[in-house]
Amino acid sequence: MAFFTGVRFAGKNAIELKDEKKAFGGKQLRFRHNSGVLNCAMDFSVFLPPQAEREKVPAVYWLSGLTCTDENFSSKAGAQRVAADLGIALIIPDTSPRGDGVPDDPDGAYDFGLGAGFYVNATEQPWAKHYQMYDYIVKELPELVESGLPLTSDRAISGHSMGGHGALVIGLRNSERYQSISAFAPIVNPINCAWGKKAFSGYLGDDESQWRQYDATVLLQERDSRSHDIPPILIDQGDADNFYPDQLRTEALIAVNNETSAGAKIRYQPGYDHSYYFIASFIEEHLHFHASNLR
Numbered sequence: 367m368a369f370f371t372g373v374r375f376a377g378k379n380a381i382e383l384k385d386e387k388k389a390f391g392g393k394q395l396r397f398r399h400n401s402g403v404l405n406c407a408m409d410f411s412v413f414l415p416p417q418a419e420r421e422k423v424p425a426v427y428w429l430s431g432l433t434c435t436d437e438n439f440s441s442k443a444g445a446q447r448v449a450a451d452l453g454i455a456l457i458i459p460d461t462s463p464r465g466d467g468v469p470d471d472p473d474g475a476y477d478f479g480l481g482a483g484f485y486v487n488a489t490e491q492p493w494a495k496h497y498q499m500y501d502y503i504v505k506e507l508p509e510l511v512e513s514g515l516p517l518t519s520d521r522a523i524s525g526h527s528m529g530g531h532g533a534l535v536i537g538l539r540n541s542e543r544y545q546s547i548s549a550f551a552p553i554v555n556p557i558n559c560a561w562g563k564k565a566f567s568g569y570l571g572d573d574e575s576q577w578r579q580y581d582a583t584v585l586l587q588e589r590d591s592r593s594h595d596i597p598p599i600l601i602d603q604g605d606a607d608n609f610y611p612d613q614l615r616t617e618a619l620i621a622v623n624n625e626t627s628a629g630a631k632i633r634y635q636p637g638y639d640h641s642y643y644f645i646a647s648f649i650e651e652h653l654h655f656h657a658s659n660l661r
C-alpha cells in the first residue's frame with residue numbers, strides 16, 4: 367500500500383483494502399466490507415482524483431448492468447482521466463449480494479440472482495435476506511465511504527442498462543440526496559419488459575402495484591403530484607443497441623418526459639450498441655454534466 371493515505375475506517379465500518387493502483391495522479395482502489403444490509407461480504411471500487419489528497423471531493427456513484435461486478439466500469443469505461451481532471455471521485459458498487467450463502471437463479475440465468483440485483487429491496491423468499499440493493503446504494507454504501515474517504519456529501523448517480531434503471535429510480539426517489547442523474551441505455555420501464563417482469567415478480571412478488579416504486583417512467587409520471595423538484599437528468603441511448611427497444615423501452619420515458627415537461631435530456635446516439643465502447647464514448651460528457659451540477 368505504497369501511496370495510500372488518509373483512509374480511516376473503523377468499528378462497524380471496518381473494511382479491507384484489497385487493491386490499489388495509481389491512475390491519472392489519483393488512486394484506483396478496491397475494498398471489501400461486511401454489509402449489514404445485504405448480510406454478506408461485498409467488494410466495491412473507488413477512484414479518488416488527485417484533489418482528494420488535499421480536500422474532500424464530490425462523488426459520482428456508478429451502477430453497472432446485468433452480469434457486471436464493480437470491475438467492469440473501472441476497467442472498461444475510461445472514466446478515470448476525466449474524473450481526475452474534474453476532481454470527482456467514482457464510487458462503483460457490485461450489482462448484487464455475493465457469496466456462498468446468497469441464493470442465485472435456480473437455472474443460473476444471467477438476468478436474475480447473482481449479478482442481477484436490480485437495485486430493489488426484495489420482499490420475497492428466499493431473496494429478502496440478501497437482495498436489499500436499494501438500501502445498500504442509498505444508505506449503507508454512502509455512509510461507509512463518506513465516513514472513511516475524503517468525500518463531501520455531494521453526490522451524483524449514473525449507470526448502465528439495469529444500472530441506468532437503478533440510477534434513475536434511486537435519483538428520482540431521493541432527489542434531495544443527488545444533484546444530478548445520468549444513464550446509458552437504461553431500462554426505463556421495467557414493469558413492461560421481460561427483464562423487469564422476471565426480476566420484479568421474483569424479488570417483489572405478484573402484486574404489481576409494488577413494482578411501480580421501482581419504475582422510472584411511473585416515478586416521472588407521478589412527479590406532477592409531488593411538491594419537490596427532480597435533479598437534472600441526462601440519458602444516452604444507442605440506436606444500434608440489441609436490447610433496444612424491447613427491454614429498454616426508451617420511448618415510454620420520452621413520452622412521459624414530454625407530457626410532464628420534466629426536462630430530462632434524452633439523446634439517441636446513431637450507430638452505438640449496448641456495450642462499454644458506447645459508455646466509453648460518452649462518459650466524458652456525462653462526467654462534465656455531473657461536474658456542472660455538483661458543488
Ligand SMILES: N[C@@H](CCC(=O)N[C@@H](CSC=O)C(=O)NCC(=O)O)C(=O)O
Pocket residue numbers: 430431432433434438442476526527528529640641642
Ligand atoms: N450475457 C447477456 C447480456 C449481458 C450484458 O449485455 N450485460 C451488460 C449489461 S445489460 C443490462 O443490464 C453488461 O454491461 N455486460 C458487461 C460488459 O462488460 O459488457 C446476453 O448474452 O444477452
